[in-house]
Amino acid sequence: KxxxxxxxxxxxxxxxxxxxxxxxxxxxxxxxxxxxxxxxxxxxxxxxxxxxxxxxxxxxxxxxxxxxxxxxxxxxxxxxxxxxxxxxxxxxxxxxxxxxxxxxxxxxxxxxxxxxxxxxxxxxxxYRLHSEPFTKEVKRLVRDKTYGKLRYISADAAYISRGNPDQWRLNRELSGGGALMNMGVYSIQSIIYGSGENPISVSAQEFSTRPEYFKQTDETITAQFELPSGAVGQMMTSHNVRANRLYASCDSGWYELDPASTYIPLAGRTSDGPMNFEQESQQKLQMDDFAKHILEGTPNVAPGEMGKRDMVIVEAIYKSIAEGGKTIPLDLGNMGIVKR
Ligand code: NAD
Structure with missing residues (x-):
C-alpha cells in the first residue's frame, strides 16, 4: 500500500x-x-x-x-x-x-x-537527515563508540542571505527568529546525534554585522554546550556565513561530515578515511521512513518530541543571549533521543 x-x-x-x-x-x-x-x-x-x-x-x-x-x-x-x-x-x-x-x-x-x-x-x-546514510553512519559510530570517549563536538549550519529583506525568514512574526530558527536547528541536531547525548547546559552569544538587513532577526549565533559525559559542544549558525559541518573528536579518532546538513551530495570522513554511501534523495528516504512507520510500525525517526526538545534548546539559547551569555541549565533527560 x-x-x-x-x-x-x-x-x-x-x-x-x-x-x-x-x-x-x-x-x-x-x-x-x-x-x-x-x-x-x-x-x-x-x-x-x-x-x-x-x-x-x-x-x-x-x-x-x-x-x-x-x-x-x-x-x-x-x-x-x-x-x-x-x-x-x-x-x-x-x-x-x-x-x-x-x-x-x-x-x-x-x-x-x-x-x-x-x-x-x-x-x-x-528532519530529513535521520533517514539518510551519512547521518545514520555518524549515529552508528556514536552507538558503537568506535573511536572511544567523545571529548569535543562542533556543528556549523549557515548560509549568506542576500535576497529580499522583506522575506518571511527575516520577519520575526512569521519566522520566530533568524539564523537560529532556520539553520540553527541543524546545528543543535548535529550536536545531539553526533554525540548521542542531550546537553545539560548552554551558553550563547549573538553577533550582528549587517543590522540594516537583519532588522528583526538574529544574524549569527554561537553557543557552547555541556554534555552529560563531560564532552564539550560548540555550535555556530548564521545568515551571514557560508559553513555546514559536523566534527567530533574522540580519544582514538574523529569523524566529520562536510557538508553535514545540505541536500545531496553530502560528504563524510573519519580518521580511517572517507565515507562512501549512495546519494539518494533525502526527502524520498524521509517520507518513505514515515510512511513505513505508519504502515509497519517501524520507528518514527523524527517524532514531535524531538522537534519540541530542539525548541527547548532554541529558547534556552535566546534566554542566554538576553541574559548576557549566562549559562542556562537544561533538564532534557533522554527527550527526543531515538535509538535506531
Ligand atoms: P517559501 O517561502 O519558498 O514557501 C512558503 C510557502 O508558504 C509559499 O508557497 C507561500 O505562498 C506560502 N505562504 C502562505 N502564507 C504565507 C505568508 N503569510 N507569508 C509567506 N508565505 C506564505 O519557503 P520554503 O523554503 O518552502 O519553507 C517552508 C517551510 O519549510 C519552512 O518552515 C522552512 O523552514 C521549511 N524548509 C525545510 C527544509 C528542509 O530541508 N527540511 C528546506 C527548506 C525549507
Whole structure:
C-alpha cells in the first residue's frame, strides 16, 4: 500500500524537493495540494495529475477530513503557520509531517503533540537527515563508540542571505527568529546525534554585522554546550556565513561530515578515511521512513518530541543571549533521543 500525501504550501521546498521526491517514493505518493494561489493550483494539477477534488486552499482545508486519498498532511509553510495547520490536520484525522523548526515556541509544540495524540495520528518533524546514510553512519559510530570517549563536538549550519529583506525568514512574526530558527536547528541536531547525548547546559552569544538587513532577526549565533559525559559542544549558525559541518573528536579518532546538513551530495570522513554511501534523495528516504512507520510500525525517526526538545534548546539559547551569555541549565533527560 502507498499512502497519499497532501503538501500544504507550495513554496520552494515543496516545489523543488518534496514533490519531485514524491515521484520516487515507494510507500507514499503526492495525492493533494493546499495552496492560497489559484494559479499554482492549476499548474500543480496538470503537472502532477491531481484531480480538482484534491486541491484545497487555507480556508477550505478542513474538508480534507473526507478525502480518502489523503493519509498524511505535510506542513511546508512559514514557521508561524506550523502549529495551526498541524492541529487542523490532526483534527481532520490525518497523520502529520511538520517542517522544521517545529513551531514558534515550546508551548506551541505541546499543543501540536497533544492534538495529534488526541486524534490518534502520528507526528513527525521534517528532519530529513535521520533517514539518510551519512547521518545514520555518524549515529552508528556514536552507538558503537568506535573511536572511544567523545571529548569535543562542533556543528556549523549557515548560509549568506542576500535576497529580499522583506522575506518571511527575516520577519520575526512569521519566522520566530533568524539564523537560529532556520539553520540553527541543524546545528543543535548535529550536536545531539553526533554525540548521542542531550546537553545539560548552554551558553550563547549573538553577533550582528549587517543590522540594516537583519532588522528583526538574529544574524549569527554561537553557543557552547555541556554534555552529560563531560564532552564539550560548540555550535555556530548564521545568515551571514557560508559553513555546514559536523566534527567530533574522540580519544582514538574523529569523524566529520562536510557538508553535514545540505541536500545531496553530502560528504563524510573519519580518521580511517572517507565515507562512501549512495546519494539518494533525502526527502524520498524521509517520507518513505514515515510512511513505513505508519504502515509497519517501524520507528518514527523524527517524532514531535524531538522537534519540541530542539525548541527547548532554541529558547534556552535566546534566554542566554538576553541574559548576557549566562549559562542556562537544561533538564532534557533522554527527550527526543531515538535509538535506531
Ligand atoms: P517559501 O517561502 O519558498 O514557501 C512558503 C510557502 O508558504 C509559499 O508557497 C507561500 O505562498 C506560502 N505562504 C502562505 N502564507 C504565507 C505568508 N503569510 N507569508 C509567506 N508565505 C506564505 O519557503 P520554503 O523554503 O518552502 O519553507 C517552508 C517551510 O519549510 C519552512 O518552515 C522552512 O523552514 C521549511 N524548509 C525545510 C527544509 C528542509 O530541508 N527540511 C528546506 C527548506 C525549507
Amino acid at each position: 502507498s499512502l497519499g500525501v497532501a503538501l500544504v504550501g507550495l513554496g520552494s521546498y515543496s516545489t523543488y524537493q518534496l514533490a519531485p521526491a514524491l515521484q520516487d517514493t515507494e510507500y507514499c505518493h503526492l495525492a493533494a495540494v493546499v495552496t492560497g494561489t489559484p494559479e499554482k493550483a492549476r499548474t500543480w494539477s496538470s503537472r502532477y495529475n491531481i484531480g480538482e477534488e484534491h486541491i484545497y486552499n487555507y480556508e477550505n482545508f478542513d474538508a480534507i477530513k473526507d478525502d480518502e486519498g489523503v493519509d498524511i498532511v505535510y506542513v511546508v509553510l512559514p514557521n508561524s503557520m506550523h502549529a495551526e495547520f498541524t492541529i487542523r490536520a490532526a483534527k481532520a484525522g490525518k497523520h502529520v509531517i511538520c517542517e522544521k523548526p517545529m513551531a514558534m515556541s515550546v508551548a506551541e509544540c505541546d499543543t501540536m503533540m497533544e492534538a495529534c495524540e488526541q486524534a490518534g495520528v502520528k507526528l513527525a518533524v521534517g
